[in-house]
Amino acid sequence: MKFNQDDTEALLQLLSWRRDVRHFEQTPLTAQQIAKLLDAIDLAPSVGNSRPWKFVRVQSDTLRDRIYQNFLKSNSDAAGAYSGEDAEKYDKLKLAGLKEAPLQLAVFTDTEPSAGKGLGRQTMPETLTYSTVIAIHNLWLVARTMNIGVGWVSILEQSKLNKILDVPEEWQFTAYLCIGHPSFNSKTPELHEKDWQLNAKTEWIER
Template identity: 50%
Template sequence: MTGPLFPPTFRASLDQLFTWRRDVRHFRTDPVPEAVLTRLLETACLAPSVGLSEPWRFVRVEAPGRRAAIRENFARCNTDALTGHSGEDARRYATLKLAGLDDAPHQIAVFCDTNPAQGRGLGRGTMPETTVWSAVMAIHTFWLAATAEGVGLGWVSILEPDEVSRTLCMPPDWQFLAYLCVGYPAEQADTPELERRGWEQRNPARRRWIIR
């Protein structure tokens, strides 16, 4: 069986997708159609996984009480993070909108089943952390698929992980990886917001690969 051919026009569009995939912090409040959100989650599950274990667990957080608890978790952690900066860094940090928890219509927590029965342990004997890496691949697949649909995603990492797991009543062997805010972006850009706001700059001269 012959696989599909991807013409140069497709590859050019794919390059644009990579460029426009941004970590979104400002959202419109109108919801993403249910069919679109379902399709994006189904696409995420096409990600590669060690031993075909498919260890990712996407949890849609809808209950207002649980969302409020996550928001409180973030507020405490963000306040603590601010104390770790001083001077100009502290001023800039205080101006950054580091979460879309107030506006994003959809919130999705992502966990990893670190020892799933599926896959029967193939490929994990010496590197068990590959289940986590597989789940992160699913997050990235979801992110790219969302961008292609004009949907924004923001990864909230300023959270206490164990508290998130307790708030959402997750099994003890599910490791919390990411809390995603999902919705239509209030604005779009092909450069990172942290770069536009002067927090950090990409360094195109410093490549992250070496040759041995």
Template identity: 45%
Template structure:
């Protein structure tokens, strides 16, 4: 058995700094990613843990103008519905928020979880089947941190109709949409999340319950 690596104090401090500077980016430069950068980040994402080593994540690159326009139309309709659900000052604040980078981000992709995958042989999923989706989220987060370490930003667009996005992208019925993402170089950087800067919400200490 070999001993594991030892990470020094300065590395751990930089790791926390990486976590602090991971932002949900909405404002992108049109600059394309360097050749091979996306493939490298996808390789890193595939190191993420997954239930039964199932690796159920499926990355669908959205490159055609037709698909991107359809996704943007879906967002605009869902965003209008969300705005109508708020009232008063909260509605005015919502209207000011920039909630997607669909017009600017040079790279866009959707991540699905393949619930029918035979990889992993079902290990760990009998009593908690949602671990397939959780595993895909782990890959997303791994990608997100690796991208930020290279100065590349990522934004999660959640104001979408999952069924419509699956249809637009011609996803198999056994795939579950986990998220739609915009990736590129940020046009600005902030250590504080936009929702906190705009007064929508504040970050709180973790809730811990002891039994």
């Protein structure tokens, strides 16, 4: 199949509207929508075709609350790293949609997968995690085409996630995703809008 300039422009538009969402409506996703997200994950490439990603759907209110408490403590600890104006700005940021997002996925990377037989990761074992991140990005982009938002919660004490969710020790926590219909849409990253960090253009480094 050959693509054309219209396809390129459509993809660039999709990328420009892909945002980290933290404000969600509580309307549940349909089974068909969730199936599409799983299809997107399955299309992701991976080192040695190892498919090291492990997605855990967190539905239990008890487990969600434990993860939320983990976030609150981690966020409080992180806030302590800032002072002055930055501390005031940090306290005003909404950094997770854990209380609203109808679909929540904990994502792990299997650090000892038998699939792939080690191909491509003997010198760079971190490519397993890179593969998982690509799968997440696949899900993120397809979600956006369905007007569904995704938020990546990174302010968590990852060492406790395996125990909270009762998963194997060799699964390395990679991401916690909040997914649902955004309560509003914006083309501008929220951290840019809140004057925390402005977007900048990427420039090549020549050698």
